[in-house]
Amino acid sequence: MSHFDPVNFRGHFEFFQQNPDWVYLDNAATMHKPTAVLNAITRFYQRNNSNVHRGAHTLSQNATRAFEQARDDIAAFINAKDRQQIIFCSGATAALNQIAFGLMHTVLQPGDRILITALEHHANIVPWQLHCAGFGVTLDIVPLTADNKIDQQAFTRLLALQPKVVSFSHISNVLGHIQPIAQMIQQAKKAGAITVVDGAQGIVHDRIDVQLLDVDFYVWSGHKLYGPTGIGVLYGKTELLEQLKPIFGGGEMISEVQFSHSLFNKLPFRLEAGTPDISGAIGLAAAINWLQKFNTNEIKNYKTMLLKQFYNGLQAIPGLDILSSPVHNAGIVALNVQGEHPADVAELLNQQHVAVRGGQHCAMPFFSQLGLAGAVRFSFAPYNTEVEVATSLQALAQAVEILTA
Amino acid sequence: MTLDQLLTDTKPALSQIYSTDLPELSQAKDWQSKYRVLMQLGRKLPAIPEKMKQPSLLVKGCESRAWLMHYYNQHQDQHFFVLDSEARIVKGLMAIMLCLVNGMSNTDLKKFNLAQAFDKLNLKPYLSQSRGSGLNAMMERIKSCCH
Ligand SMILES: Cc1ncc(COP(=O)(O)O)c(C=O)c1O
Numbered sequence: 001m002s003h004f005d006p007v008n009f010r011g012h013f014e015f016f017q018q019n020p021d022w023v024y025l026d027n028a029a030t031m032h033k034p035t036a037v038l039n040a041i042t043r044f045y046q047r048n049n050s051n052v053h054r055g056a057h058t059l060s061q062n063a064t065r066a067f068e069q070a071r072d073d074i075a076a077f078i079n080a081k082d083r084q085q086i087i088f089c090s091g092a093t094a095a096l097n098q099i100a101f102g103l104m105h106t107v108l109q110p111g112d113r114i115l116i117t118a119l120e121h122h123a124n125i126v127p128w129q130l131h132c133a134g135f136g137v138t139l140d141i142v143p144l145t146a147d148n149k150i151d152q153q154a155f156t157r158l159l160a161l162q163p164k165v166v167s168f169s170h171i172s173n174v175l176g177h178i179q180p181i182a183q184m185i186q187q188a189k190k191a192g193a194i195t196v197v198d199g200a201q202g203i204v205h206d207r208i209d210v211q212l213l214d215v216d217f218y219v220w221s222g223h224k225l226y227g228p229t230g231i232g233v234l235y236g237k238t239e240l241l242e243q244l245k246p247i248f249g250g251g252e253m254i255s256e257v258q259f260s261h262s263l264f265n266k267l268p269f270r271l272e273a274g275t276p277d278i279s280g281a282i283g284l285a286a287a288i289n290w291l292q293k294f295n296t297n298e299i300k301n302y303k304t305m306l307l308k309q310f311y312n313g314l315q316a317i318p319g320l321d322i323l324s325s326p327v328h329n330a331g332i333v334a335l336n337v338q339g340e341h342p343a344d345v346a347e348l349l350n351q352q353h354v355a356v357r358g359g360q361h362c363a364m365p366f367f368s369q370l371g372l373a374g375a376v377r378f379s380f381a382p383y384n385t386e387v388e389v390a391t392s393l394q395a396l397a398q399a400v401e402i403l404t405a
Numbered sequence: 406m407t408l409d410q411l412l413t414d415t416k417p418a419l420s421q422i423y424s425t426d427l428p429e430l431s432q433a434k435d436w437q438s439k440y441r442v443l444m445q446l447g448r449k450l451p452a453i454p455e456k457m458k459q460p461s462l463l464v465k466g467c468e469s470r471a472w473l474m475h476y477y478n479q480h481q482d483q484h485f486f487v488l489d490s491e492a493r494i495v496k497g498l499m500a501i502m503l504c505l506v507n508g509m510s511n512t513d514l515k516k517f518n519l520a521q522a523f524d525k526l527n528l529k530p531y532l533s534q535s536r537g538s539g540l541n542a543m544m545e546r547i548k549s550c551c552h
Binding site for chain 2: 373398
């Protein structure tokens, strides 16, 4: 295992050589892809391209082997007991939709309750909403404390209503706060609930051991883990995956089709209708294999250092409202310039070639509770540098100066 | 405050923007000065009072919220608008847009090409950058007022 060298790490990303005059701090939206990932995808198309699981020909068998190897690599990465527990889908959104749809007709019955938190991404709100009303299931929301953390007392209280499903994010995409998921999963299980964790922001921050966490479902998108867009993972406990009603029907997911009815294939294929994103899965596995060459703790420490530098710099800029807490933070800082709209701040940063996001970050309910139009979000990755942190601070100071002149 | 009043207040603001701010904007040397002018300019347009911001006035497709009110003077065949946005840069850009279209006849407004008009004023870069900020959404809404 190599010692973490930020310059070397950044060198793996061609994007920065192509865009030397940009500071990219929108990593929570999507991350850049190392050369290892780009090469794996290109190589697949150049050498091994064929459809999977279908052809009797050798080329298809080779493609299938590469695709299924990706599944093995991902299973090992999160310590899944069995490879069939890794369901490929297009991303966290697709995974959460499959879970909500799939449980609603099988595990959940009218009159049941589902518990989510006030800090969720729309992807962990709307899929539940879509089915709740029509199916007669109630959605309860855990409120936040004054410092924008999940109110753990209220969580305990709401668990007493015995929700059948509890779904929450590992790390908030708006604030960067790391939720105490191990403890929350245990509590939810004790209350008899099925646990769903939206790992869209969590998977890149820490090593996940799904067996240790004993979580029922853990989902994420490949593109926020140095992988390509269009691929994601739905991990689930086998007995629960077996119960999910497939959201898509089509090829590969059936074992027998008659016009009167069809018999479903076994896992994982049952939940993977149609031709999968073969190169995406291979690209994602390449990302994971590449990432494992680096020490997770060293990466985390480096990111913490950048975050600390950023927070220290913010102290010198007047008139800021900082929404994110620096403790238990995965590298995201949401803030506002007092009295100014986040879109204005983001545009002035954009003028200075600092890429951040200004708005509601797909978390409208969160911002309406706070009565805010949104926030400007700076999200850091290990390929960012101390120089970039300094540049972004200068740019923010300049934006504040222009806005308050 | 009534729509009449807002329309009356908007008119002199627009002519001032047209005669003073637009020339200043085209002469601004660096991006900082340009944005300072843009934001001043937004401030000159009267704000639509909170009470009047009905959901039906909201222009969708903007990262920040924006509102549009419309009045058509049938007698003189002229379209008049009042607009507001919670983001200052967007409001400034929308004010420029409004300078160009306020008081137009139905035929002229229908034919109006925002990109060409911004190009003439050397403002085209703002338009492409702000595509996401809802300037085009606002233009579409303005045009939808034509008959
Ligand atoms: C916490 C969280 N959940 C879900 C998603 C949805 O991810 P995707 O759009 O890749 O499906 C995101 C992406 O922004 C996220 O940050």
